[in-house]
Amino acid sequence: MARTTAMRxxxxxxxxxxxxAVLKYLGELGEFQFQQDLTGASASSGEHLNPDGAxxxxLEQVRTALDIPDLTEYKEKLSVPSTEDESEAVKIIDSVEELHKKEVEASEMLRRVTSDYSEAQAFSNLKVSYSELESLSFLTLRIGKIxxxxxxxxxxxVGARATIVKLGDDGSRILAASSKKARFALDADLKEFGFVELSVPKDFKGIPEDVLISLxxxxxxxxxxxxxxxxxxxxxxxTHKKELLHLLQVYSVGSQIHAVEGNLESTEFVYRITGWIPAYESRQVMKDLDELTKGHTGIREFLPHEVESVASGQEKVPVQLKHGKLISSFERLIFSYGSPLYGTVDPTPFVAIFFTVLFGIMFGDAGQGFVFLILGILMACKVVKLAGWEKFALVFISIGVSSxxxxLLTGEFFANATVLVPFSRWVTGLFGxxxxxxxxxxxxxxPESIKRMFMFFGFTIAVGFVINTCGIIINIINQFALGKKGKAVFGKTGLTGAIFFWYVIVFAVRVALFGHSPALYDWIVMGVSLFLTAFGEPFERLVDGERPVLENGLFSAVIAAIVEIIEVISSYLSNTxxxxxxxxxxxAHAVLGYIIEMMVEIVPPAGGILVSIIGNGIVIVLEGMIVAIQVVRLQYYEFFSKFFSETGREFKPFRFEYKSAVQA
Structure with a gap:
């Protein structure tokens, strides 16, 4: 079985x-993980620490000000800023800042002029001198905004207590008039409605026409x-878009280099870098670095067991899973649950096979499956983009093929059970x-159809038996690889637990299908294997040389064994x-297809097409999601639980990412 990638x-x-130059090489290589995380450092922590980040x-502010669409990834060969780049960057930044300053000033000028013009328009119809109106002994006047x-x-x-007159077309300036006796009530009403009084010159009569025209x-x-x-x-x-995007890319690289450099161990003349790389890359990396620095770089390589922090258990060796494109598209299912331990079996190929098969069984429709297949192909060709789901294009293709x-086996084509009848009759005719x-x-x-249905359910249990068995075998191999011989032999998912599980399944099949009567040897095999599994912990300590064997005494071991028996039986039963x-x-998928087909038949032809489209669309989206969730659940709880007793550390190499400089 394939194991996790060997590391150095x-x-x-x-x-x-x-x-x-060395950091640029490592970031471009994308296969070097620093022993301590240095990539999370701020890329813009100050010009003296990271001038490229500043x-x-x-430049990001310039791009935003110019309304230039942002990049999502590097579009050119990676390089660091040159002297010419710095000169060009300063020139573009200064020019845009000057443009922005002019635009802000022009916008402010427009705002002021527009406000002045609106104010003037508001009073253009006031033809009587304000002082003449205010001098009336019986009259209180208020002019302002509202x-x-x-x-x-x-x-x-205010009703009849006062007169309210608009002074402008927009109604934002008013003149309010009331008797002297009612002035307090008027002021209270105006305040309630947010009135802001304006200071008006005593001889003000309105805005002359020439002033309005000028404004x-x-x-x-x-x-x-x-x-x-x-x-x-x-x-x-x-005119500067291309150059600006180039500068953003080179300064993104430069800022990340400075961010890492600022956190490295160093003296006045030398930097020390330690990190993990895949073993298959180590020889080439050492050769490249030697050529890049003209032999001036000191290089030492260590096997994982030679690293003190690893030997003491303080550090876990990063885990890389190396596959082709198809299998690697299923890797996130592994790492979303947890990383395998270094040196153990790589479960990704099993996950790819099981996920594809289980999804196909539960979502069997040739037409709907073909939709997933086409969607996956379009995503792989980057014709269709679904918010980052393009990386799962091959997963869509796989489940599309299996569905x-x-x-084709169940005769379903877009919930229609008649389209594939000729194909089914031709295939079955070849065998009878x-x-x-x-x-x-x-x-x-x-009755024959009922029998076939139960046979199908038996087939799904057989598939589960295979998946559970693979998980147990992976665990046994992993435990031996990790030097835990006791757990490999006596664990619940170790050798004794596996013998109990396998023998019970074989025993049940013999009884159900072949009329086998239980014999003494059946009870002996099942009893002994269950006993060894139940008392697994003491036996593990015995094999691994740990003392005392009964760590907490005999009584405690017996109680633990009883609990373990219940756990073993219930877990294997539920897993199956x-x-x-x-x-x-x-x-359920077949029933949904049958319902859609019945609905299509009871409505007029034109409506039937619409019902078929909507029904199949709902099934593809909703049931597709539900089935995917169920497949993931089966993988997590029935497969991963067999060998994922401890998680490792995912290999996350240092590589340049365009947006990392602004996300830090």
């Missing part, structure tokens, strides 16, 4: 003048100037009497019966 710890002693942040939406409510509130012209000029500046910014963005094959379906899931009044859900979901 490499120690590098790098001269100060070579550190940037420039990158300013929310236009509140004008009618204010007018209704209007100023407003037009301000709009024109702002438009010109915005057009200038747009032209600048078009299509299962659909032609039938409308190769594998009939839907039960009918025919749990796979009945595979058959149940397959049957």
């Amino acid at each position: 710890l490499v120690e590098l002693m790098v001269l100060r003048e070579d550190i940037h 420039i990158f942040s300013r 929310d236009p939406a509140k004008f009618d409510a204010l007018k209704e509130k 209007k012209n100023k407003k037009t000029e301000a709009v024109q100037k702002l438009s010109e500046i915005q057009e200038e910014r747009k032209n600048f963005a078009e 299509t094959i299962m659909g 009497t032609p039938r409308d379906t190769i594998l009939e899931l839907m039960p009918s009044g025919n 019966v749990s796979f009945l859900r595979v058959g149940a979901f397959a049957l």
